[in-house]
Amino acid sequence: MTFSAVQSEIRPVQWNGHACVLIDQTVLPGIYRTIEIRTSDQMATAIRTMIVRGAPAIGVAAAFGMVLGWQEAPQDDPITHLERVAATLRATRPTAVNLFWAIDRMLTVARREPSFARLEREATAILEGDIATCRAIGEHGLLALPAAPERLRLLTHCNAGALATAGYGTALGVVRSAHREGRLERVYADETRPRLQGARLTAWELVHERIPVTVLADTMAAHVIGRGLVDAVVVGADRIAANGDTANKIGTCGVAIIAKHYGVPFFVAAPWSTVDGNLPSGDQIPIEQRDSEEMRAIEGVALCPQDVEFYNPAFDVTPAPLITGIIVESGVYAPGELAAAGQAQLGR
């Protein structure tokens, strides 16, 4: 099955009334396939193994994981079962705060209005709300980009695109909005080892929409930015602390340091649901440690000797002073303005 024959817009998570249909992101770009998720345990596995990945997409998937949990629950005590499902989903991946935000929101609704239809409506609202949020992020981000040159060269890291959200994307939402307005020359996409979300997923999205994209090895950012080939950097986020410190895919902090050194603006694009107002700074953000096998081989081809040790943190934290602006659905804020804006926006 080829993507172009399947759907015009990328929707990594869809609900068909009794199951969740996920784009399998572990086999892109070579294979486009979808997987039907019928149980909450299958959804937990899909999140843990990164069939579905990306902070907002993980939140949307977990929300439907809770709907599946209600569907499979014993009728005499569905809430107790749902709390167990919530615990299983929470244990899948620790960094993306959207996961916990979505689960908490679904549990609150279940306790207040316990019905399948109500939970299905809430998960659907989270999905549709995320698409609208990404479009708003795209528009605010477009206005925040440098006024010159007319056609911008943007660098991004990992995949913060439609595949990482319910659709349209956060960092790639800014890219799509800039492209639509004729303000985009090219995107430089870091391949982003070890899972290669940039080379496999960001490039796949942009090629399909005929947006010019150049894939870079992760070692190239300093050379490319240093030679003046990049006008701005736009990345996604998995958790943003109250002071603006931002957890994102491993390697993001290095790109931010390089951008700061060369005076290139560095933007983080994310929904408010990625902001964790309970964390005063990024020091407390849990960083997921993933299996060494992700680094040891690609497609079964060993990249180094068998008995070597690996260190495989999935994320790093970019300190707020390295960030020019944080683009959310209500506007663009300097890191130091985020907490106050969050109070106003979210009534915290």
Ligand SMILES: CSC[C@H]1O[C@H](OP(=O)(O)O)[C@H](O)[C@@H]1O
């Ligand atoms: C739109 S946020 C996407 C964010 O999530 C990715 O992590 P992963 O692929 O491990 O789920 C990466 O940090 C992206 O920036």
